[in-house]
Amino acid sequence: MPKNSPVSRRSLLGGALAGGTLAAAGIGSASPAEASVATSATPGRRPGQKTMVDVAFDVHGTVRVGVVGLGNRGSGMSQGWAAVPGAVVTAVCDVRADRVKRTADQLVVQGKTRPAEVTGSTDAFTRLVTRDDVDLVYIATPWEFHYAQGKAALLAGKHVMVELPVATRLEELWDLVNTSERTRRHLMLAENCSYGRNELAMLKMAHDGLFGDVTNGHGGYLHDLRSLLFSDTYYTDSWRRLWHTRSTASFYAMHGLAPIAAAMDINRGDRMTTLRATATEPKGLADYRARFVDRSHPSWNETYINGDLVTCLIDTAQGRVIRAEHDVSSPRPYSRINTLAGTRGTFEDYAGATSGGAGRVYLEPDHGGHTWRDFAPYRAEFDHWLWKKIGDDAANNGGHGGMDYVLQWRTVQLMRTGAAPDIDVYDSAAWCAPVPLSVASLAAGGSPVDFPDFTRGTWAKPRTGLDSRASEMPPVA
Structure with missing residues (x-):
């Protein structure tokens, strides 16, 4: 049976608008020089602006959720929010009226009060975020809209949870940090994989010292999405495939990066300091198209430039190394990799047939x-x-095996008890920064680029995050 190690992880630490242009939110328009300059600067705070580290939510007896974006993700998560004790979906929004009605109908079938239906124009989300009956705005639109919609929600005085990534450019990440600090409202990445069962167990093992002094980790997002990327219905207007025509970047490694960062106490005793990226040739999507997509399909007018496998090597202030990978263009089994290693052992998730599909460990x-x-x-x-x-x-x-609901339940519980979020705006910015930083590194031939300190120095102080203590959900009146 497992044994607790005498080494404590803590002791080892020591002391763009909907319907707007992609250029407004994309990463491909930044020149290498602009990206390089942006990586090295830490902007100062404006007068009156202060940290959001450990800032608690005001107590909400009921958490009223407004949902923006009702595609596959948004409509499913709407039902999850409505199922959490003490939460109610009060408004749902999409530019497509049929999706709004469908989601509202589904909630009524669940026995829930019908939410307000917000639609009718490309800026409909602005009407949702300014509603008086919304406390938390959940954003599940295409990536190019996340930054502008997240900022608008903060400026409207709402807390906001944004699907991955919260933004795709470095200046946008900094702007979200600064806007959160000015408005005193939280912005959180909807990083459901941080609440995965294996990921949280790995976190506890690391903090209890079972891996000894953690030296390295490996995470990412390896998911064969080729058939979905060429589907005419799954990703509305082919938005996700089109990103592969705009830039060479690690678009979506957060699912694997975030749990490794949490186990290393990034922003809580350690921080990421430099990133260097490599990319393979962009062959997978073109090869799939040649074999399976009819010549009449509009994708034949596209040129794919994003590498099939983009790998980021990230150094930390404590001397650790994180390898983060992104590949959605190759034939392979799904994996978030989720590997952590130290002086006393190693954990590997997604180990395949060698462990019956479960993780494996050597301690x-x-x-x-x-x-x-x-x-x-x-x-x-x-x-x-x-x-x-x-x-x-x-x-x-x-x-996703239940981790969506765990993320939603925990967020509602934190808001109802008046506690600080497990995942704050600094975590959200750091976990998404490899998107623009990989662009900058690749533009510089794979050279290292500086990783911003979004906390402005607060990272050195250990504090609680996903390694929370047990607590109760307040009873529903």
Whole structure:
């Protein structure tokens, strides 16, 4: 059985508008020189602006959620929000009226009050974020709209949760940080994978010292999306495929990067300092199109420039190395990689047939003989309190194995109890920064670029994040 190590992870630390232009929110328009200059500067705070680190939510008896973007993700998450005790979806918004009606109808079928239906124009979201009956704005639109819509929600006095990435340009990430600090409202990345069961167990094991002094980690997003990228219905207006025609970048590595960063206490005792990127040739989408897509399809007018596999090597202030990968253009099984290693052992997730599809682990002094062991007994011992408490509810109410619901339940609980968020605007900016930083590094031939300190120095202070202590959801009146 697993044994607790005497080494504590903590002791080792020591002390663009909807319908607007893509150029307004894209990353491809920044020249290498602009990107290089932007990576090295830390803008000062304006007078009266101050940190959002450990700033608690005001207590909300009921959390009223407004949802912007009702495609596959937004419509499904609307039902999850409505299922959380003490939360109610009060408004739903999309430029397509049929999606708005469909989502409202689904909530009524669930037995929920029909939300306000906001639609009719490309700037309809501005009417949602200014509503008096919305406390939390959840944004699930295409990437090019995240920054402008997230900022608008903050300026309207709302807390906001944004799907990945919160922004795609460095100046936009800084602007979201500054806007959050000025408005005193939280902006959070909807990083559901940070609440994955294996990821949270790995986090607890790291903080309890089972890996010894953590030295490196490996995460990413390896997902064969080729058939969906060429679908005429899955990604509305082909928005996600079109990003592959605009820039060479690590678009979406956050799902794997964020759990590794949390286990290393990034922004809580360590920080990412430099990033260097590599990219393979862009062959996968063109090859798939040649074999499976009819010549009459509009994609034949497109040229794909994003590398199939974009890899980022990230150094930290404590001397650790993180490898983050992104590949949605190659034939391969799904993986977020999720590997953590240190002086006393290693954990590898997505290990395939060698462990029956579950994670595998090798830890001293428990293991030897160069033989991997099953992760299951360790997960049972180090299972995060959230999964112990609401794991069954998560399985019944949320997608992606339940981690969607865990993210939603925890966010509502934090707002209803008046606690600080597990994932704050600084985490959100740092986890998304490899998008523009990979552009800058690749433009410079793979040279290292500086990683911004969005916390402006607060990163050195250990503090709680996803490694929270057990607490209760307030009863619903």
